[in-house]
Amino acid sequence: MAITVSKPVPVASPAADGGADQHRSHSLPALMLGAVGIVYGDIGTSPLYAMKETFVGAHPLAVDPVHIFGVISLVFWSLMLVVTAKYVFVAMRADNKGEGGSFALLALISRTLGEKRWTAALVTLGVLATALFYGDAMITPAISVLSAVEGLAVVNQGFAPLVVPIAIVILIGLFFVQSYGTARVGLLFGPVVLVYFAALAALGIANIIDQPQILGALSPHHALAFFLYDPRLAFLAMGSVFLAVTGAETLYADMGHFGRRPIALSWLTLVYPCLMLNYMGQGALLLGHPETATNPFFYMAPEWARLPMVLIATAATIIASQAVISGAFSVTHQAVQLGFLPRLHTKHTSARAAGQIYIPAVNWTLLVMVLLLVIGFKESTALAAAYGISVSGTMLITTAMLAVLIFQVWRWNRWLSCLVIGLFAVVDAIFFASNVTKILDGGWFPLCVAAVIFTVLTTWATGRALMRKRLAADALPLAVFTKSAKSVHRVKGTAVFLSTSADSVPSALLHNLKHNQVLHERVLILNVKVEDVPHVAPEKRLEIHPAESGFFRVILHYGFMEEVDVPADLARITQCGAPFSMMNTSFFLGRQKLVATREEAGMALWRERLFAWMMKNSESAMEFFKLPTNRVIELGSQLRI
Known part of the structure; x- marks a missing residue:
């Protein structure tokens, strides 16, 4: 019998073009438009609150030329160093089979x-970077939508009491439509955000014409002059300036959706110029009208255009929030596949786009936390103090990981590596240190969220490792079992036993033999293995090893971005005798009841109980692996950890 064994999954080249191959079916302009709608919604909405928070936030600045020119210069060079240099030119080269992210x-x-x-x-x-991301995912919808709706108070002060209720209604509606998917609505994202960026540029140009000297703020000497004028206040202001670059990490995280080139070109030719025109326009407005510092974004527009601008900005913030929510679903799916979270019920909302998923537990948890933020902080200025620390922490971690990549994997010239990583590290460290000063003003919130998520992620990963160690200690090698099973009575059909290891006998098989005293004619010991690449080619999915007495070891390889479908892949097997028929196949699953105890050398007792609770409430293996419900038998046992 001919058996095909899959070869090792190949390693992606570090210089690969962001997964360009998977995007060849789409034109470059279409991909750029999609990138504008999905990738740049977050950083694109930063002008709504970044300048305002710099001058009237937790550490207000005097609205005078020194500070205005200094802030604009800091924004320009921050975007240049963090977004253009770090993410576009360096991080996006570090693609894992086209995918990016922590x-x-x-x-x-x-x-x-x-x-x-x-x-x-x-x-x-x-794992810490992932934990920090969830704090960002909660704050982004709250601050973005609030800052846009606050424009109503600029249109008419009488609307001020309605800002929070309207923001709540918008956010509730946004989270409630998640279960229907965003494939259709997503087609509008690109054009809507394109209109928004055009409005940013138009408002900026109109105000720059009145104060053309603001163009000089692009010179770095203004940033230096600001620091020399008041070093302490300039350092504190960096926490607000950082709001202009929040969202930069999505360029790397969403690289797999559009490819490196469309994202980079969109930034360099459209997004960056439009953002800077708007920031300089706000600076020009402040030079002539310092009193508008309370909301310079909306005061840039003439009175007749302010209400339409509120509507456009609100649409853009909804899209930015949608991108963050979808990102939370994607990150959670990766965490489950890589073994950092228990199995969670996942709904695929698009038949064509594998990345369109909906995870109810994540969706409703985010909604509750976002509403608590809006109700608790009430205005974007208060929320801005909580925003930034999680993002700056994530960026600092990304720099540390890039350092390992550049020095150990790519092996760049040592002096060039030190210069690049040193520059990124200094900039990220300054931003992070400045944001740390806002902990008591609200920065504690994302840190608490990150601490909880980090505990959950590490508890699950450690608990799984302990559980596998306990199971492996009591496991019987498959080769030994097959020799002793020759005298056992065999019945017709196929039995599939899911196992954490393809080399040992799963407990479900031993329990079945103990109680029923029979074996099926064909027995598969099935191990589902998630690789550290996002996608595994179909021809490399199956790995089959025959054993004695009708036993087969089968390993199914999946990427961490892929959906597991065991029956569909078993149906492709032609090397194990007759074709598989689900009506003649029984799936046996082992379900362990975990018992937390002080006697075993494992985790702290409270973490063992947390792990046992997560195990109990995780989605069943039957649903996760898409097994036919009427062909599954579960056999339970107790396991002490």
């Missing part, structure tokens, strides 16, 4: 370098 970068480094003494520290950084 988990993808971590998997790329781990796969390339293997086990090193500092691997555990690297994994911890990757």
Whole structure:
């Protein structure tokens, strides 16, 4: 019998073009338009609140030429260094089979370098970056929608009491439509955000014409003059200036959707120029009208255009929030596949787009937290103090991981590597240190969220490792079992036993034999293995090893971005005798009841109980692996951890 065994999954080249191959069916302009709608919604809405918070936020600045020119210069060079240099020119080269983000970068480094003494520290950084992301995912919808709706108070002060209720209604509606998917609505994202960016540029140009000297703010000497004038206040202001670059990390995280080139070109030719025109327009307005510092974005528009601008800005913030919510679903899916979270019920909302998913538990948790933020903080100025620390922490971690990649994997020239990483590290460290000063003003919130998420992620990963260790200690090698099973009575059909290891006998098989005292004619020991690449080619999905007495070891390989479908992939097997028929196949699952105890050397007792609770409430393996409900048998056992 001919058996095909899959070859090792190949390592992606670090210089690959962001997964360009998977986007060849789309034209470059179409991909750029899609990138404008999805990738740049977050950073594109920063002009709504960044300048305002700099001058009237937690550490207000005097609205005078020194500070105005200094802030505009800091915004321009921050966007240049953080977004253009770090993310567009460096980070987006670090694609894992076309995918980006903390988990993808971590998997790329781990796969390339293997086990090193500092691997555990690297994994911890990757998990911490993911935990910080969830804090950002909660604050972004709240501050974005609030800042847009606050424009109504500029149109007419009588609308001020309605700002919070309107923002709540918009956010509730946004989260309630998630279960229907965004494939159709998503077609409008690009054009709507394009109109928004055009409005940003138009408002900026109209105000620059009145104060053309603001163009001189692009010179770095104004940023330096600001620091020399008042070093302490300039340092504190960096926490507000940082709001202009929040959203930069989505360029890397969403790279798999559009490819590196469309995202980079969209930034360099459209988004960056429009943002800077708007920031300079706000600076020009402040030069002539310092009293408009309370909301310079909307005061830039003439009175007749303010209400339409509120509507356009609100639409843009809804799109930015949608991108963050979708990102939370995607990150959660990756965490489940890579073993950092228990199985969660996931609904695929598009038959054509595998990335269009909906996770109810994540959706409703985010909604509750976002509403609490809006009700608790009530205005974007108060929320701005909480915003930034999680994003700046994530960026600092990304720089640390890029340092490992550049020095250990790409092996750039040492002096060039030190210069690049040193520059990124200094900029990120200044931003992070400045944001740390806002902890008591609201920055504690994302840190608390990150601490909870980090505890959950690490508890699940550690608990799974302990559980597998306990199971492996009691496991019987498959080769030994098959020799002793020759005398057992066999019945017709196929039995599939899911196992954490393809080399040992799963407990469900032993329990079945103990109670029923029979074996099926064909027995598959099935191991589902998630690789550290986003996608596995179909021809590399199956790995089959025959054993004695009608036993087969089968390994199914999946990427961490893929959906697991065991029956569909088993139906493709032609090397194990007759074709598979689900009506003649039984799936046996082992369900362990975990018992937390002080006696075993594992985790702290409270973490063991947390792990047991997560295990109990996780989605069943039957649903997660898409097994036919009428062909599944579960056999339980107790396991002490």
